[in-house]
Amino acid sequence: MGYNKKKNLEQNIQSIEIAFELSRQNRQPTQEQRSILEKYSGFGGLSCILKPCDKPEDIDGWLATEKDLFEDTVRLYELIRKYSDSDDMYKSYVSSLKESKLTAFFTPAHVIKVLTESFHKNDILFHDILDPSAGTGAFFNGFEKNKENIVCFEKDYITAKILRLLHPEAEINSSGFETIEKYNNNYFDLVTSNIPFGNFKVYDQAFAESKDSIQKKSCNKIHNYFFIKAIDIVREGGIIAFITSRGLMNTPENRIIRERLMETCNLVSVIRLPNDLFIDIANTKAGSDLIILQKNTAKNIKSPDEEAFIETRILPNGCPVNNYLMDFSRVIYTKFEVTTDQYGQPGINFYYEKSKEDLAFELSAMLHVDYQKRLNKELYNKYLHENKKVSEENEEDDEMASDTAISLYDLFGITPEERTQLEMKQKTNLSKSEENPGILISSLEDPFDILRTSKKICQYKGNFEEYYTEGTIVQFKGQTGFLSIKKERKKDEVAECHMFNPIDVSVAQSARIKG
Numbered sequence: 001m002g003y004n005k006k007k008n009l010e011q012n013i014q015s016i017e018i019a020f021e022l023s024r025q026n027r028q029p030t031q032e033q034r035s036i037l038e039k040y041s042g043f044g045g046l047s048c049i050l051k052p053c054d055k056p057e058d059i060d061g062w063l064a065t066e067k068d069l070f071e072d073t074v075r076l077y078e079l080i081r082k083y084s085d086s087d088d089m090y091k092s093y094v095s096s097l098k099e100s101k102l103t104a105f106f107t108p109a110h111v112i113k114v115l116t117e118s119f120h121k122n123d124i125l126f127h128d129i130l131d132p133s134a135g136t137g138a139f140f141n142g143f144e145k146n147k148e149n150i151v152c153f154e155k156d157y158i159t160a161k162i163l164r165l166l167h168p169e170a171e172i173n174s175s176g177f178e179t180i181e182k183y184n185n186n187y188f189d190l191v192t193s194n195i196p197f198g199n200f201k202v203y204d205q206a207f208a209e210s211k212d213s214i215q216k217k218s219c220n221k222i223h224n225y226f227f228i229k230a231i232d233i234v235r236e237g238g239i240i241a242f243i244t245s246r247g248l249m250n251t252p253e254n255r256i257i258r259e260r261l262m263e264t265c266n267l268v269s270v271i272r273l274p275n276d277l278f279i280d281i282a283n284t285k286a287g288s289d290l291i292i293l294q295k296n297t298a299k300n301i302k303s304p305d306e307e308a309f310i311e312t313r314i315l316p317n318g319c320p321v322n323n324y325l326m327d328f329s330r331v332i333y334t335k336f337e338v339t340t341d342q343y344g345q346p347g348i349n350f351y352y353e354k355s356k357e358d359l360a361f362e363l364s365a366m367l368h369v370d371y372q373k374r375l376n377k378e379l380y381n382k383y384l385h386e387n388k389k390v391s392e393e394n395e396e397d398d399e400m401a402s403d404t405a406i407s408l409y410d411l412f413g414i415t416p417e418e419r420t421q422l423e424m425k426q427k428t429n430l431s432k433s434e435e436n437p438g439i440l441i442s443s444l445e446d447p448f449d450i451l452r453t454s455k456k457i458c459q460y461k462g463n464f465e466e467y468y469t470e471g472t473i474v475q476f477k478g479q480t481g482f483l484s485i486k487k488e489r490k491k492d493e494v495a496e497c498h499m500f501n502p503i504d505v506s507v508a509q510s511a512r513i514k515g
Helices: 005-025 031-037 056-061 064-082 087-100 109-121 157-166 213-218 222-233 252-264 275-282 304-310 356-374 377-382 416-429 431-435 507-514
Strands: 128-131 149-153 171-173 188-194 234-245 265-273 288-295 312-314 320-322 335-340 346-351 473-476 479-490 493-503
Touching: 005 031, 005 064, 005 157, 031 157, 056 064, 064 087, 087 157, 109 234, 109 356, 157 171, 188 222, 213 222, 213 252, 222 234, 222 252, 234 265, 234 377, 252 265, 252 304, 265 304, 265 356, 275 346, 288 356
Parallel strands: 128 149, 128 188, 149 171, 188 234
Antiparallel strands: 234 288, 265 288, 312 320, 335 346, 473 479, 479 493
16 A cells, blocks of 8 residues: 555645644544544654754755655644744644654554453453553553553653544653653553664663663663653553564663563563565664563573574674574565665665554464463462552551641741741742742751651651641641652552651650640
8 A cells, every 4th residue: 555645744734733623622523534533653763853844945955755845844843833832832842743753653553452462362461451552542542441440641742742642542742752750660550662773872861860771771772761651551460562673672782671671571562563664654664573571580590582582693795693582484475685774774675565564463362372371360360450459558547646747947936027037038948948838848947857656657647638748747646747649550650648757756845745
């Protein structure tokens, strides 16, 4: 069939206009509008959006084969400007869209269908699913029959807007995977996506501050980062299923990344996909691999296949290849050619000339064999969330002492004159104090130096007044302490829990609270 640039550009523009209008009206799409939104295919195959089109004469610098896209490209940017409330918003939309051009290669539906059905057929049910690079949500469509909770990250603002309309039931984050919060660690049953690839660096604050050199190194290449980050996010026994570039497996420099994967996960399946898999939907012949892992941090030995996965070798034509691919038995193809890859480096390109149905059948058969051979169902089911109960730290009976809030100034006997001096100093040094009316520990200089934790932190179950905030001093169960907020996942939502942090205070200070 081939990729039709003009048709895809027109469909994308139509989808974007509907998304903007529905968002402005705060409405959900009709069935007809939904069918249009589902045709949005991103801009991975449309380099025209990177070319100048501000003035009519800009068309003179366009290739003859793309000049028929000029007017539509102009219309695209006019549309974005129409729905932008400011120049800054317009620039953000445009910048986000152009950046997505480098990585927005959507996955063919028949491949995703095989992947999702393969889990169903092998009785693997997912309750909590994360797609860290969601596009329009195609990767989790097939899981909707048994889903409880779906969380997505999509960095492109416009694509995220469409994603939100197509999947109002999901938690949509219009930001990069690197912004995921720590409370998501060790939570998801499945982390799955067609992840970005390339030598793009990622800034992850947690990894940047980590003492783990491999976490730091993974940030230099976005596809490596997604794998290493996924290890943190998926729960024990959970599944990582990524379509990624061949660079992860083939590049010798990525050995330490592969070694970390095999140290923390079981290798379930690796299947090399044909280069022309994305040609009809994204106009690219980039090579890709489907890699499926099962988190198992307690493992102490590696299988021969896992040892092979870590290592690479150089073929006579100079092409590096992963040792797991000792022959072409793990590749779906009908023909191959020894040539160069998309970066001009020595490589082997694989092509598939049969039907989509034939490709789906071969992929399904290979996955079934791999699951039967390597997927540890006992390990997977052992940590299913439905068998978990979120524990409440130090849960006791509900009897409690009086719950009185008190200012830290009162607690430590700071006079009104001293308060004024402190407040003036805080306004200078703590510009964020206006955002939080509660008095935090960090807001005072000396008083808290004498405090120490006396008992374990527990959930606060006392009376909660409207003016209570993080850092408020209260009494609870006969103790004095301050309130903090803990975030945790409970099934399909993020819950905020107020925690009581006990502190030691003097008799006089305690009397101030009770008084």
